[in-house]
Amino acid sequence: MSVGTGDLATDLFLGTAALFVALAVAMLYRxxxxxxxxxxxxxxxxxxxxxxxxxxxxxxxxxxxxxLDIALIYALLNFLMSVAISKFTVERGGII
Structure with a gap:
């Protein structure tokens, strides 16, 4: 399956991925x-x-x-990073 074939499902998945990229750029501001x-x-x-x-x-x-393998590894690293940052902010007194 090639990107340029015009398959509707492929275009839908790639368009949705582009939408998520735009949302990620907006979240980068926050x-x-x-x-x-x-x-x-x-x-x-x-x-x-x-x-x-x-x-x-x-x-x-x-x-x-x-x-998908890369996504799975990245999800695990994202979870560990969230736990580590949360632990760091609690120890520094960053929680009100």
């Missing part, structure tokens, strides 16, 4: 300019989740099963 540390942690977590969804959509749209 990660950089978040007023509190909790906003930044949540934004980074959402960015990681969006990346996993984008990789999964690309895997289906392009027919590359290796993207």
């Amino acid at each position: 990660a950089v300019d978040g007023p509190t540390m909790q906003d930044r942690v949540l934004a980074v977590n959402v960015l990681g989740t969006n990346t996993v969804v984008i990789l999964a959509l690309l895997a289906v749209g392009l027919g590359e099963s290796s993207f």
Whole structure:
């Protein structure tokens, strides 16, 4: 299955992936300019989740099963990063 064939399902998956990329760029603003540390942690977590969804959509749209393996590993790393940042902010007294 090629990208340029005009298959409706492929175009739908790739278009949805592009929409998630646009949402990730919008969320990047909150990660950089978040007023509190909790906003930044949540934004980074959402960015990681969006990346996993984008990789999964690309895997289906392009027919590359290796993207699913990368998405799974990235999801595990995103979870560990969220736990580590949360633990770090609690120890520093960042929770009100």
